[in-house]
Amino acid sequence: MHTLGLLPNLPELTANEAELWVGAANAEAEALRQHDQRLYPLTDDPAAMATARSLHAAWRRWVDDATALLDQLPVSATRDDSRALRTLRLGIAYARCLDGLSPEEVLRRHQRVESGEAKLSSIEEVRRELGLAPRA
Numbered sequence: 001m002h003t004l005g006l007l008p009n010l011p012e013l014t015a016n017e018a019e020l021w022v023g024a025a026n027a028e029a030e031a032l033r034q035h036d037q038r039l040y041p042l043t044d045d046p047a048a049m050a051t052a053r054s055l056h057a058a059w060r061r062w063v064d065d066a067t068a069l070l071d072q073l074p075v076s077a078t079r080d081d082s083r084a085l086r087t088l089r090l091g092i093a094y095a096r097c098l099d100g101l102s103p104e105e106v107l108r109r110h111q112r113v114e115s116g117e118a119k120l121s122s123i124e125e126v127r128r129e130l131g132l133a134p135r136a
Contacts, residue, residue, distance in 0.1 A: 008072065015080075018073050022084045025066045029091040032058055039098065040106040052103035063095035 013021070032055070039055050041048035066088060112118035127134060 012074050013072075015074075019082070019084060021069055022073070022088050025062075025069055026084060026087050026091065028062060029066070029088075029095075032062060040101075040103050042107060042110045044107060049103055049107075056098060056103065059095045059098050063092055063099070066092050066095070 010017075035055055038048070038051050041052055043049075070088065070092070109118065113120045121129070124134060
């Protein structure tokens with residue numbers, strides 16, 4: 001959203017203008033999601049890791065821009081519970097979660113499981129360990 005810097009210089013956005021900006025942010029997130037399978041390569045190949053780091057950086061830029069956009073929307077637009085606004089908020093949460101786990105850390109964890117150093121548990125084993133009821 002390279003034009004986001006323009007928003008503070010515009011008068012208050014109309015509902016239609018806000019909807020278009022939110023749509024543009026959602027479209028960019030959808031384009032980034034097309035590459036999600038490259039976010040966490042299970043190889044130490046330098047090219048794959050460089051791609052993963054670039055994608056993580058792109059998501060960080062996107063979440064910064066999307067959050068700024070959300071902050072700049074008129075109050076009337078942020079009260080709207082439209083599908084597009086919910087999608088934007090979910091995208092922001094998704095991108096923030098990605099930032100919490102680096103490609104290198106996922107690779108390290110994968111290598112620990114592969115070497116037998118760490119135990120791989122099924123979801124049902126985890127549920128039992130946590131004292132949660134089994135899924136029906």
